[in-house]
Amino acid sequence: MDEAGGEPGLLHIGAVADRTELSLRTLRHYDEIGLVRPFQRSEGGFRLYSEQDVERILLIRRMKPLDFTLEQMRELLDSTHDVAQPDPPAEAREKLRELEAIAIARRSALEQKVAMADEFLARLRSLTSAAAPDDPGRRTD
Secondary structure: OOOOOOOOOOEEHHHHHHHHOOOHHHHHHHHHOOOOOOOEEOOOOOEEEOHHHHHHHHHHHHHHHHOOOHHHHHHHHHHHHHHOOOOOOHHHHHHHHHHHHHHHHHHHHHHHHHHHHHHHHHHHHHHHHHOOOOOOOOOOO
């Protein structure tokens, strides 16, 4: 039996949440706003997702740390769909290039923040290793 309780190749929302590391609430929200709708629903009304749905959700998840808006996520999904078609429109490729430029800039900003965090941690480590427990000049209050 598969993770959808008998529906071949389809996954219940819980299995999708586990695979994508997103909450059930987030997945339901994506469905409600039409960002990623499940492939179908079971007779009982449960959301059933295809592998293609999961891939779209994973693409969105990768955009989240870069602070893309829901609208930008929608544009990316639309553009990736369009460029996969025969004779894709030039606008779709241009939109993907635009989103790539945004992602590059945001990644660079994150790298700078990580470098600053590393410097901060190195400073904390040097301070804590310099203050030995039996150091008479160490404050204990």
